[in-house]
Amino acid sequence: MAAVEGKADVGPVCATSHNGQGFGCRPLERRRRVFGGRRSMTQNEHGPAATDLTLRLIKCARLGCYDALVLRFGGHMRRRELIKLLGGAAAAWPLAARAQRAAMPVIGFLDPRSSPDSFSKEIAGFHRGLKDIGFVANENVTIEYAWGHDQLDRLPILAADLVSRPVAVLVASGGSRVAVIAKAATTTIPVVFAVAQDPVKLGLVGSLVRPDGNATGVNYFNVEPYGKRLELLGKLLPQRARVAVLVNPTDAATMEATLREVGSAAGYLGLETMAFNASSSQEIDAAFADVAGAHADALYLGGDTFLNSRRDQIATLAARNGLPAAYPQRDWAEAGGLMSYGPSLPNIYRLIGTYTGLILKGEKPSDLPIIQPSKFEFVINLRTAKALGLAIPPTHLALAGEVIE
Numbered sequence: 001m002a003a004v005e006g007k008a009d010v011g012p013v014c015a016t017s018h019n020g021q022g023f024g025c026r027p028l029e030r031r032r033r034v035f036g037g038r039r040s041m042t043q044n045e046h047g048p049a050a051t052d053l054t055l056r057l058i059k060c061a062r063l064g065c066y067d068a069l070v071l072r073f074g075g076h077m078r079r080r081e082l083i084k085l086l087g088g089a090a091a092a093w094p095l096a097a098r099a100q101r102a103a104m105p106v107i108g109f110l111d112p113r114s115s116p117d118s119f120s121k122e123i124a125g126f127h128r129g130l131k132d133i134g135f136v137a138n139e140n141v142t143i144e145y146a147w148g149h150d151q152l153d154r155l156p157i158l159a160a161d162l163v164s165r166p167v168a169v170l171v172a173s174g175g176s177r178v179a180v181i182a183k184a185a186t187t188t189i190p191v192v193f194a195v196a197q198d199p200v201k202l203g204l205v206g207s208l209v210r211p212d213g214n215a216t217g218v219n220y221f222n223v224e225p226y227g228k229r230l231e232l233l234g235k236l237l238p239q240r241a242r243v244a245v246l247v248n249p250t251d252a253a254t255m256e257a258t259l260r261e262v263g264s265a266a267g268y269l270g271l272e273t274m275a276f277n278a279s280s281s282q283e284i285d286a287a288f289a290d291v292a293g294a295h296a297d298a299l300y301l302g303g304d305t306f307l308n309s310r311r312d313q314i315a316t317l318a319a320r321n322g323l324p325a326a327y328p329q330r331d332w333a334e335a336g337g338l339m340s341y342g343p344s345l346p347n348i349y350r351l352i353g354t355y356t357g358l359i360l361k362g363e364k365p366s367d368l369p370i371i372q373p374s375k376f377e378f379v380i381n382l383r384t385a386k387a388l389g390l391a392i393p394p395t396h397l398a399l400a401g402e403v404i405e
Contacts, residue, residue, distance in 0.1 A: 104142050105360050108162035108189075110182055111173040112148035112155060118309040121331070125346035126171075129353020135360060150280075150306060152177060152250060159185035169356050172217075173349075174305040176202055176253045183215050190365045192355050193217035194348050196303060197253045199370060208370040216365040218351045219372050220343045225328070226258065227265035229341040230300060232378070232399075233326035234269045236390055237297055242272045244296035244323070246287060246314070248304040249277045258302035273300070284310060288317045299325035301332070303342065311335045324388055333379040333404060338388065339396075340379045348373065377401050 116123045127137060135141040144167060146158040155178060162170055163186045172182035172193040179193035183204050191214055193204060199219050205211035208219070234241065245262055247255040259275055266273045274294055276287040284307075291299065299318050301307060307314065308329070315336040318325045327333065328342040351371050359365060381404040385392050397403060 104140055105168040106142045106144055106165065107356060107360075108165070108167035108170045109143055109145045109173060110148075110155065110159055110162060110170065110178055111145070112150060112152055112178055112305055113174065113309050114147055114149045116145075118311075119345070121346045122173075122349040125349035126173075126353040126356075129350040129355075130357045132350070132354055133357025133361060135357050141360065148174075150309075155181045156185065163189055169359050171352060171356060173352070175251055177251055178305075179204055179215075179217070183213075187214060189214065190359045191215040191217075192352055192359065192365075194220065194352050196220055197257055202253065205370065208372070211366055211368070211370060214365055216355060216368045216370060218348050218355075219370050220348055225342045225376055226261035228376075229326045229328070230262055230265045230271065231269055232339060232341055232396065233298055233300065233324065234271050235393065235396070236324055237271070239270055240272060241297040242274060242295065243298045243300050244291040244294065245273050245275050245300045245302060246278060246284075246291075246307065247275060247302035248279050248306050250279045251304050251306070254302060254304050262300060262302075279306060281310060281313060284313055284317070288321060291323070292321055296323065299323045301325065301327045303328035311337070319384065319387065322388060324390060330377050330379045330402070333381045333384075333402075336381065336384055338381055338384045338390070340377070342376055343373055344375070344377055347375075379404065 113119065130136070130141065137143050144162060144165065146162055148155050148158060159170070159181050166189060168189070170182050170186065170189050170191045172179040172191055176195045176197050179191070179195050179199075180202060182191045182193065191204075193199070193215060194217055195202065195204070196219075199205050199211075199215075199217070200208065204215050204217075205213060230243070233243070237243075243266065245259065247258050249255055255277075259273075263273055274291075274296060276290055278284040278287040301314065308331070311327075311332050312335055315325075315327075315332060318338075319336060324338050327337045327340040329345050330340050331345070333340040351373070355368055355371070358368065378400050379402045380392060380396060380400045382392065383404060
């Protein structure tokens, strides 16, 4: 069982090499050094190397690093020659900039939610991953967003529209169903996804080691968080406590995995679980009424894109009903939930951005193994614990990566 860790901004990246040997877990920065550094001095991914060199020369001139430039780009270049070169480069820059902007690659971003407002930290992580590889939105790459507005039946149409534009990479954000739809929309455009289920069983890739198609990404499924999250909650409850498990039935893969793993863990923890379904705001209200009627002692939330987008509503209802609750990500604890234990979604989206950037630089999806993060965050909201009249054990406080006071 993995140790509970926290506070890390970027967790280790775990993957497997083509020969079956593990890359091991290492910081994202190190992975960037492994994949980076392949730029040709004759031509980069956006245009002639002269344009890239011009940019570096102008930047370096502003910093006053002439001597370094002389050493790097030719020991016979004199300072006055460099200044003369910069003068010509500056005059030519507007034309070069227009040409580069016109040739910017386009990323298609498919998501079932209504806007980025409900997961702004994840979007920021995605942009950070792109920047790690050298891409900045609206400067050297364009991002076309397609929002499903919580209507999953619209996603195939949106995916087909992005593919027809066409885009250079299609990012499938928001879970396994989105990833399957994106993969079905194209066999040629690279697809980058993040799923909590086994991508091989979902039919997204043939192998975690070497995805033999046009898709790759992040797989953050791990049995350990399901059981560990329930265990952390169970230690605050009486024996044989009744735990309500809230899931979204429209995401069948996530629902089945949650109920299976939580049910298995409840058996050895001496807890009783009851499943409740909700796939709309109205159904969430109705589910909490049913939970109250069933006299549940606590709430366990299944990880799901839709439910995550309703975290303020759910956290408020849990508090109103006096339910200690365990959630999958830190955003829930920050929104007033009692505790959270699971992977860092901003970090996962940063990894998606990293892989997207690598593909834009020429890497093939089939050469990028599925990333499996192994760091989990444990966050406790002491304010919520006090409101519920719960005493948090010292062992919980010692394990927590963050305690909200």
